[in-house]
Amino acid sequence: MPKSKRREDDSNDDRDRDYNHTTTVSPSPEPMKPSDTDSGIDAAELDRMANQLVRMALFGELTRTTIKKANIYKTIISDSIAANMKLKTYRNVFVMAQKKLRSIFGMELIPLPPKEFPEDLSINTTHLATTRSNRSKRPKRQKTESGEGQDEDDVGDVYMLRNTLPLEYRQVVAENRSVDEQEFYGQAFIICSIILLHPKGYMERSDLSRYLIPLGIDLPMFDTLISKLTSHSYVVQQSNNDPGRAIQKRRQYYSLGPRAKVEFGDNQGFKEICSKILGETFNPKISTQIDSRLKAVKMLHSPVASNQISDVGVGIDNLEDVEVGSGDD
Amino acid sequence: MSDTERAFLQTFMAQRVLTNLEAKTCLEKLRRIEKESFEITDEDTNIEKVIVSVNKSIDEFGLTIVKSRDETQPDLFHYSLVNKLGNEMSQSATTLSANELDFFKILLDQMFTGRQHKPDKDQFWIPFSGLLECSQIQGRRYEEKRNEGQFTVDEDGRKVASVYQKPLKVSEYKALIEKLRQESWIIFQGSDDSRRILPSPRLLAELRPYLTERYSQPAAEEPANGHNYLRNCVACRSIFTRGKQCSTPGCPTRLHISCEDAFYRQHQSNTCPACNSDLKDSAITV
Numbered sequence: 001m002p003k004s005k006r007r008e009d010d011s012n013d014d015r016d017r018d019y020n021h022t023t024t025v026s027p028s029p030e031p032m033k034p035s036d037t038d039s040g041i042d043a044a045e046l047d048r049m050a051n052q053l054v055r056m057a058l059f060g061e062l063t064r065t066t067i068k069k070a071n072i073y074k075t076i077i078s079d080s081i082a083a084n085m086k087l088k089t090y091r092n093v094f095v096m097a098q099k100k101l102r103s104i105f106g107m108e109l110i111p112l113p114p115k116e117f118p119e120d121l122s123i124n125t126t127h128l129a130t131t132r133s134n135r136s137k138r139p140k141r142q143k144t145e146s147g148e149g150q151d152e153d154d155v156g157d158v159y160m161l162r163n164t165l166p167l168e169y170r171q172v173v174a175e176n177r178s179v180d181e182q183e184f185y186g187q188a189f190i191i192c193s194i195i196l197l198h199p200k201g202y203m204e205r206s207d208l209s210r211y212l213i214p215l216g217i218d219l220p221m222f223d224t225l226i227s228k229l230t231s232h233s234y235v236v237q238q239s240n241n242d243p244g245r246a247i248q249k250r251r252q253y254y255s256l257g258p259r260a261k262v263e264f265g266d267n268q269g270f271k272e273i274c275s276k277i278l279g280e281t282f283n284p285k286i287s288t289q290i291d292s293r294l295k296a297v298k299m300l301h302s303p304v305a306s307n308q309i310s311d312v313g314v315g316i317d318n319l320e321d322v323e324v325g326s327g328d329d
Numbered sequence: 330m331s332d333t334e335r336a337f338l339q340t341f342m343a344q345r346v347l348t349n350l351e352a353k354t355c356l357e358k359l360r361r362i363e364k365e366s367f368e369i370t371d372e373d374t375n376i377e378k379v380i381v382s383v384n385k386s387i388d389e390f391g392l393t394i395v396k397s398r399d400e401t402q403p404d405l406f407h408y409s410l411v412n413k414l415g416n417e418m419s420q421s422a423t424t425l426s427a428n429e430l431d432f433f434k435i436l437l438d439q440m441f442t443g444r445q446h447k448p449d450k451d452q453f454w455i456p457f458s459g460l461l462e463c464s465q466i467q468g469r470r471y472e473e474k475r476n477e478g479q480f481t482v483d484e485d486g487r488k489v490a491s492v493y494q495k496p497l498k499v500s501e502y503k504a505l506i507e508k509l510r511q512e513s514w515i516i517f518q519g520s521d522d523s524r525r526i527l528p529s530p531r532l533l534a535e536l537r538p539y540l541t542e543r544y545s546q547p548a549a550e551e552p553a554n555g556h557n558y559l560r561n562c563v564a565c566r567s568i569f570t571r572g573k574q575c576s577t578p579g580c581p582t583r584l585h586i587s588c589e590d591a592f593y594r595q596h597q598s599n600t601c602p603a604c605n606s607d608l609k610d611s612a613i614t615v
Contacts, residue, residue: 058342058390063424104386106335106340156512169336176340176347176355178511289497 016287041081041089050096051087052076057101057109061161064232064259066112069157083190106165112158113258115236117202187225188234191217193273195235196293202238202255233259270294294320330386333359338383339412347515347529349406352376378410385534395534400571403587407530409513424512428467429505431494435463437536441530441544442558449578451558451615453570454518454525460502468496533568540568557564563602564588564595573612577604585607 053076060067073090080087094109101107163170177185194211195203209222218224229235239252264270271290275282330338331435336359341347347355351376360373370376380394387393388613391414399405417494425433439459445452497505506526509515513531517524533540545559562569562585582601584592587610593599599609 047389055390062342104335104338105332106332108423163339165332165336165339169332169359172355172358172362173336173339173343175358176351180511182345247579 015302022104038073041085041092045078045097046089046092049076049078049093051098053093053097054100054105054180057097057107057159058105061107066233067109069159094263099162102164106169108164109159110162110262112160112233113261115233115258117236117238117255119254160259160262184228185214188229188260189264189273190233191225191229192264193270194254195254196270197274197290201293201296202253205252205254208254230257233257234263235260242293331363331455333363334383334386336385337379340417341408344513346407346409346529349376349408352408376408379566379577384579397530397534397567398565398585398587399530400569401586403590405587407534409531411535424508425505428494428497429501429508432463432467432502433509435466436509436515436526437540437543438464439466440526441540448560450613451560451570451574451575451583453615454527457522457524459522459526460506461612464496464499464502467494470494471496506586528570533570534573537568562588571615574599574612574615575604575606577601577606577610580604580606582608584612586614605608 053072055070056076057067073086073092077086077089094125098109101109103159163173167171174182174185191212192210194208197202198207209217209254211218212222226235227235230237234257235254237254271287274286274290278286333356337352337356340383342470352378356374356376356379357369358379360369361367364373377396382394384393391412393411393413394408395411397407397409399407419474436455439455439462440453443452443455443459445455445459506515511519513529515532516527516529518527519525540559560569560581560583563582564584565588569585571581571585572585572587580601580603584602593609595600599607601608601612
């Protein structure tokens with residue numbers, strides 16, 4: 001409503017109604033279709049919990065915070081629900097939230113890929129101390145291309161949001177990020193690309209930092225950047241803190257972190273950058289090499305169209321390992 | 330929702346506030362992708378229509394996109410994605426740590442009720458040098474709380490555990506101010522030493538409930554001299570921080586520059602509706 005017309009109604013009580021001259025919309029909530037709600041839990045209650053999960057996911061993503069399954073249990077699944085119904089409730093809530101995220105926000109929750117380090121480096125585990133405990137000790141099984149969602153190993157207890165919009169749309173969104181955010185994202189992309197393209201799949205600190213000097217990133221800047229990248233799971237840091245070694249010989253290695261695999265898991269993006277860097281020397285052979293490297297580090301591929309993903313979503317088939325805390329069943 | 334609408338919403342999630350021009354440019358780009366053609370119609374770039382549709386979808390999550398007119402430029406509008414459940418500031422400013430949030434609240438106190446406000450002249454901006462004072466206040470509170478011991482009593486008389494919010498160091502609050510600017514909570518005006526910190530359209534839109542509750546007194550409880558920190562524009566009724574203040578001491582009339590012309594036209598006079606003194610020429614610009 002244009003401001004100029006507002007004055008006719010000069011009474012004070014329009015203040016509350018009028019939320020900062022909002023484009024006010026009062027939607028009529030659509031009746032919930034209870035999907036599989038034989039659990040006896042009110043559909044409206046499930047809907048409320050799903051909305052809460054959506055908010056949690058969206059606000060978490062702003063600070064690149066991951067969402068932990070245990071935390072969903074703690075803060076969203078209402079205490080009034082009987083302990084033996086919690087798992088079923090959680091599943092329903094997750095499915096509903098996933099639907100909403102995809103259809104409204106163009107995003108989806110996916111399990112954070114496990115933090116893992118290239119094998120040839122982790123063989124010497126006695127010399128290597130992982131900076132963060134490696135959560136996933138599950139055997140690795142190749143996920144089927146069709147993404148049937150039957151693969152139980154593809155389940156984590158930590159989630160992050162992934163964009164499901166087509167690439168061109170995502171680019172428009174990216175253009176509108178703040179300058180600092182764009183700069184950080186660009187640097188993250190370049191560092192991850194360098195690590196990815198390194199034959200070993202991981203890099204020693206001084207090697208990596210040397211590559212960045214031409215880009216104007218000096219050592220102090222590198223340190224700040226790498227700690228930010230580590231804390232947001234773009235890279236995983238591993239150091240050999242073998243106490244027997246002299247301090248000077250202790251080294252730090254970096255490999256791709258879970259978030260990089262999700263966010264940059266788009267072959268096209270990597271290839272495009274490589275072809276730009278290599279210019280005329282880029283050829284089909286290199287292209288194949290890049291493909292095999294991407295495969296080797298198990299990069300996640302670009303999101304499939306939302307209608308191709310089963311509604312059950314990923315990560316809810318294997319919930320039994322969640323510790324709910326109340327063991328009175 | 331279409332991909333265009335989803336991407337438009339994602340842009341708001343990333344940016345929080347877009348001007349009408351930015352929103353239009355963004356929508357144009359998205360429509361060209363959607364239509365796979367450079368030719369798009371005015372209907373395609375109707376921002377209001379897209380926002381109505383988006384708002385319908387995000388309402389259930391306590392989110393909404395609100396439109397507000399710039400306080401000084403009549404043709405400039407700001408669209409802000411607002412967290413409606415954000416009555417408590419901590420729910421809105423989720424990217425801040427506890428002591429940063431504490432500093433931010435002190436900054437707001439200074440902006441809206443600081444010593445620079447005079448009964449006859451509002452001033453909602455603070456100079457950069459005013460940050461030092463915010464820092465000192467935070468330091469004093471920290472000391473007080475520490476001396477008080479384990480519990481304090483809050484405004485409602487409840488006993489709450491004292492939280493010692495360690496005061497921010499100079500480098501920390503400078504970084505915070507930059508962060509607040511990037512997240513569109515505040516805006517800067519001027520350059521270098523004479524820089525001013527002003528409340529932003531996002532701040533006024535998203536924290537309106539908080540600001541109103543904290544800084545505005547109901548008419549009945551107004552102090553005798555008529556001094557009340559937070560007032561609404563007589564024309565548009567949204568929060569006033571920049572524009573014209575009636576020159577009569579204690580008169581509550583405030584008017585945005587961007588609302589001025591329309592107000593005189595509608596009102597069919599240039600006088601203050603409360604005290605009848607001339608607004609157009611003799612009101613104080615704040």
